[in-house]
Amino acid sequence: MAKFLSFLRKCKLDNLMGYAKELKEITISVGITELPTSNAYVEYDTVLVKMEDGYKQDRKNPFTDELAMCVQDRGNTFNSVDLTVQSFINSKGAAEAAAAKKLNILLSKYKAEFSKSTYSGATGMISSFIEDIKLPENAEAIATLKMEKKIEQLIGEQKEYVNTYLQCIAKDMESEATVVASKIRNEFLLATRSLFLFVGVKAKENPNSKWSELNTKIAIHNAKFEKKEAVRQAALKKKRDEKKNKQ
Structure with missing residues (x-):
């Protein structure tokens, strides 16, 4: 027995x-x-x-799917920023081309590893990218390419991810308190x-x-x-x- x-x-x-x-x-x-x-x-x-x-x-955290959507939206916007910058690299406008090349160097620091990272790893990269993009020389390049709205969108989606992640953790803590x-x-x-x-x-x-x-x-x-x-x-x-x- x-x-x-x-x-x-x-x-x-x-x-x-x-x-x-x-x-x-x-x-x-x-x-x-x-x-x-x-x-x-x-x-x-x-x-x-x-x-x-x-x-x-219901043992599945209700915020899990929402968190996945946040990750997808954030990733799509990051890729959109990258593609936009790429489209200006060969611009005939000297200012646009220079701004694109400057931002491309910055993006290259992150995009190679971004898609391979875990949720938390990608979150850390996006946070670092946002901090870097706010530096005066990079902010100026963003303004030259008129990409302010895309960056604002990325910042908003990053905040949404963090808020959802915190809700996810709170729900897990609540579940721990129940008798399962x-x-x-x-x-x-x-x-x-x-x-x-x-x-x-x-x-x-x-x-x-x-x-x-x-x-x-x-x-x-x-x-x-x-x-x-x-x-x-x-x-x-x-x-x-x-x-x-x-x-």
């Missing part, structure tokens, strides 16, 4: 929930009248309800252990009864689940190894 419970502890939450619901259905299907009122079953059912309630909560399914896993495993022990004792006392039938069904259910989960884990490991080898 200890080995199987340890196995359950490592299972993916989705699969653990599936196992738990199937176990409940098995216990009910046997039709033991005194089982539903037993302390072991009531404890198991109570913890399962709590875990289900937590599982049903993964946090009561240990409580569930203890209740499951108690149920197994209770049914096992009853089956031993009544070898030819429904208790014995239930005990056997639980054993079969556990064996099937462990085998199925082991296959899934092996497939995931193989997939991870293949991905690692390709890198």
